[in-house]
Amino acid sequence: MTIDVARARAETPGTAHVAHFNNAGSSLPPSPVLDAVHGHLDLEARIGGYEAEAEAAPRLARTRAAVAEMLNCGTDEVALVENATVGWDMAFHSLSFGPGDRILTSVSEYASNYIAFLQVARRTGVVVEAVPNDADGQLDPEALERMIDGRVRLIAVTHVPTNGGLVNPAREIGRVARAHGIVYLLDACQSAGQMPLDVEEIGCDLLSATGRKYLRGPRGTGFLYVRRTLLDRLEPPFVDLHAATWVAPDRYELRPDARRFENWESNVAGLVGLGVAVDYALSWGLDAIRDRVVLLAEHLRGRLESVPGVVVRDLGRERCGIVGFTADGRPADAVKAALAARGINVSISTAGSTRLDMEARGLDELVRASVHYYNTEEEIERLVSALR
Structure with missing residues (x-):
């Protein structure tokens, strides 16, 4: 094409x-995205927000399905969130760390992610280490392999840094992570929409992205991929009556799918527009x-x-x-x-x-x-x- x-x-x-x-x-944004967002806002103005959301249920389902199609994953592995940072933080802060555990990341890691590493390091004693670059300036997978030991709990990498054209070798990183059974979190905020992203080929367990950048979607939209086999090990740091069900006065149960990382209130018009934006990118x-x-x-x-x-x-x-x-x-x-x-x-x-x-x-x-x-x-x- x-x-x-x-x-x-x-x-x-x-x-x-x-x-x-x-x-x-x-x-x-392209015209189809504008039309979708404006159309839903007009519908809310005519019939009410809750009623418009109910009418938009098929379009919201398509948003989740479109993201799953783009990533080559199941719809149960997709959470629709407010932005990439929320998705990334919900995933990262659902992991457990203790003193001496290690987080391996990239030299070109984005500030919001690194600040979260430092916050958890201060609270738990985890050690944050940047994997050296190779001669081309990208994360060196061989150096990553040499740094692996029994204390590494997470490999977290920004796929495309915010400050330049570098593309980190996500698949090679994934092969190392899978070989050692280490959780792999990929920040795809800058890559989603400008290149193919197949989570099976990449080998990541978690992937976060935004709608507003190369996907050409509305601001205030994003998504998180969570590998199905990892779900039962993760409890989000924040849950509500959408992410969980209050089943007894002293007990709740988390959703069995990635929607445990969502919350009840959302920008419905934006999420409708996000689905149109993903479909628009897929059409090209x-x-x-x-x-x-x-x-x-x-x-x-x-x-x-x-x-x-x-x-x-x-x-x-x-x-x-x-x-x-x-x-x-x-x-x-x-x-x-x-x-x-x-x-x-x-x-x-x-x-x-x-x-x-x-x-x-x-x-x-x-x-x-x-x-x-x-x-x-x-x-x-x-x-x-x-x-x-």
């Missing part, structure tokens, strides 16, 4: 107003999306390297749609503001978001330009010309 760029842009109203290179932050084909995104990103990297003073900072053997760069003598926020004045959206990554990686490379900040399949070569030229 190939991407019909003209059609993709015609179905993306925002492309008429801005050159959007902030897809790793929040993509421009995630292989085709990946190919188009990688092609555009490599073209952007090549063009940026032609601009005096601009240095592309991306690492990795495999790279994706996120392009991180610095401009000599120009603070990142000044570059962002100057581009915004020309109708071009980019973002900024600071050391606080990926501290281990940024400090190791002597970087305080960088500009992040992230492409999607609806971007064009002409928009890339606009970006490069503005930087010049």
